[in-house]
Amino acid sequence: MHTFKTRVYYSDTDCSGIVYHTRYLDFAEHARTELLRELSAKFGVEDSQSSMIALSNIAFVVKSISVDYQKPGQLDDEITVTTEIESEKRFSLTFLQTVLREGEVLAVLRVRVASIHTQTLKPVPLPAWFAESMQTV
Numbered sequence: 001m002h003t004f005k006t007r008v009y010y011s012d013t014d015c016s017g018i019v020y021h022t023r024y025l026d027f028a029e030h031a032r033t034e035l036l037r038e039l040s041a042k043f044g045v046e047d048s049q050s051s052m053i054a055l056s057n058i059a060f061v062v063k064s065i066s067v068d069y070q071k072p073g074q075l076d077d078e079i080t081v082t083t084e085i086e087s088e089k090r091f092s093l094t095f096l097q098t099v100l101r102e103g104e105v106l107a108v109l110r111v112r113v114a115s116i117h118t119q120t121l122k123p124v125p126l127p128a129w130f131a132e133s134m135q136t137v
Contacts, residue, residue, distance in 0.1 A: 058116070
């Protein structure tokens with residue numbers, strides 16, 4: 001399981017200091033980006049997601065997202081986003097991402113991403129190293 005910590009800033013909230021619902025998508029995206037950055041470092045690619053994409057010609061695009069909002073986040077909260085693979089198919093992965101504040105669940109996201117070739121934009125099988133690397137994060 002991968003963890004990513006961040007803080008809720010004023011720009012993340014509405015005028016009452018409650019986290020705006022779409023910001024949870026950003027929190028989850030940032031967590032997945034940091035996960036890929038760590039995986040690229042383990043793959044020996046300069047600790048850079050863009051370098052990994054350039055070398056492998058593979059990118060991940062969001063196919064679908066579902067969000068279960070459970071409690072409101074608030075201005076200045078320190079939050080943690082956990083990310084794990086819920087399921088893996090030949091061309092796609094489903095991530096289970098949980099946004100927490102001091103262990104309390106704020107939102108749960110299921111994010112399905114497809115693996116595509118960066119030149120053709122067509123689906124390609126997930127690289128074998130990806131799931132293997134995920135087990136060590």
